[in-house]
Amino acid sequence: MKQTVSLLFLLILLTLLVSCVQGPGPVTPADSGNMSFNNLTGDPNRQGEWIFGDAKIVDLMAGQYTKIGTVTVTNDFDYIYFTFETLSQYPMTETKVHVAETIEEFPMTKRGNPKVGHFDYKTDHDPGVYSYQYAVPLGNFEIGGTILFMAHAVIGTETAWAGCLETEGSSWATYCDYTLQWCEIELTNDSNDDPLTGSAYYSYPAVNGLPSYWDVKFQNLYDDEIESTVWYDAWCYQENVTVQQNQWYNVTLSPSTGQVPSPWASADWCRINWILNNKGAVQGITMMELQDAIWSFIPGNSDADGDGLTMRNLAIQNGGGFIPVEGQVVAVILYVANSVQGLFMEVKVDCVEDES
Numbered sequence: 001m002k003q004t005v006s007l008l009f010l011l012i013l014l015t016l017l018v019s020c021v022q023g024p025g026p027v028t029p030a031d032s033g034n035m036s037f038n039n040l041t042g043d044p045n046r047q048g049e050w051i052f053g054d055a056k057i058v059d060l061m062a063g064q065y066t067k068i069g070t071v072t073v074t075n076d077f078d079y080i081y082f083t084f085e086t087l088s089q090y091p092m093t094e095t096k097v098h099v100a101e102t103i104e105e106f107p108m109t110k111r112g113n114p115k116v117g118h119f120d121y122k123t124d125h126d127p128g129v130y131s132y133q134y135a136v137p138l139g140n141f142e143i144g145g146t147i148l149f150m151a152h153a154v155i156g157t158e159t160a161w162a163g164c165l166e167t168e169g170s171s172w173a174t175y176c177d178y179t180l181q182w183c184e185i186e187l188t189n190d191s192n193d194d195p196l197t198g199s200a201y202y203s204y205p206a207v208n209g210l211p212s213y214w215d216v217k218f219q220n221l222y223d224d225e226i227e228s229t230v231w232y233d234a235w236c237y238q239e240n241v242t243v244q245q246n247q248w249y250n251v252t253l254s255p256s257t258g259q260v261p262s263p264w265a266s267a268d269w270c271r272i273n274w275i276l277n278n279k280g281a282v283q284g285i286t287m288m289e290l291q292d293a294i295w296s297f298i299p300g301n302s303d304a305d306g307d308g309l310t311m312r313n314l315a316i317q318n319g320g321g322f323i324p325v326e327g328q329v330v331a332v333i334l335y336v337a338n339s340v341q342g343l344f345m346e347v348k349v350d351c352v353e354d355e356s
Helices: 009-015 269-276 287-295 306-318
Strands: 018-019 057-061 068-075 079-086 092-100 122-131 131-137 146-155 157-162 175-179 180-184 197-203 215-218 232-236 240-244 247-255 330-334 343-348 349-354
Touching: 057 079, 057 146, 057 175, 068 146, 068 157, 068 175, 079 092, 079 146, 092 131, 122 131, 157 175, 215 343, 232 287, 240 247, 269 287, 269 306, 269 330, 287 306
Parallel strands: none
Antiparallel strands: 018 240, 057 068, 057 157, 068 079, 079 131, 092 122, 092 146, 146 157, 146 175, 197 215, 197 247, 215 232, 232 343, 247 330, 330 343
């Protein structure tokens, strides 16, 4: 604030209000604005390394009755992963996978037996292997949909199949189904599916968890995603709007990857979420520099400089279209009416199977 004010008024203002502005603010015991993220690591390319939901593990059966290992199926937004693993006495000399939407799409003989030589993905192994993975592009398969797959291996003179459902042919070949999973954070009242509302306590300075501008905790929430006994790291949305510190507020929660309330819709949430998940990408960046980088993707706030500008540039390069996935965090908006300073907090993403 650049206006001239009386010392008394300034002291009262600093006591009652916290304005999300750059520059000096109330002195915090931990000097959290200068705490750095040197102990964290950031990898701009790690998005595709996260697996969604629960793996499907199918027994790999040789000679129809002998379990020799497993085939594990998982997916992310880009690939479906098929991982063959066998016991130490069963090296695989061949592995094959074929994926389809219907049983009719598998290459079959007139008698209804699979033509394994026509499978889309196949590898000979010499010497034999005990673990092998195929990454099948998601292509036209839709997240939330169900695929069918055949997984075949050769061990010595024996044929092995991932055993789920029998085909209609004369052989004992089998196929399986798998539902393509995804990550979401769905914040609704567990009793009636209304938007999630409750009471949030805005704590300043933030001394819990990692360095952040605010700490937030809740009461009177009815959703399993948000815990009432933990503190959440939170950040400012508007640089020059004030809010009372250490107060309870009635809030409506909205994930930034969903239907964002109109006052918040103009922010670049993909790049903000990228920053939240890559805080260590700029070694030594401070809490305030991180906040500056976040502000730079929200219209009406100042541009970043220093390490904040470096973080902004990395987010521009790597954060376009970024969607947090399992193990990462997503920005969840805390909407308060009556022109009160907006905050958003970090919530860990859980993965679910789409039941639509």
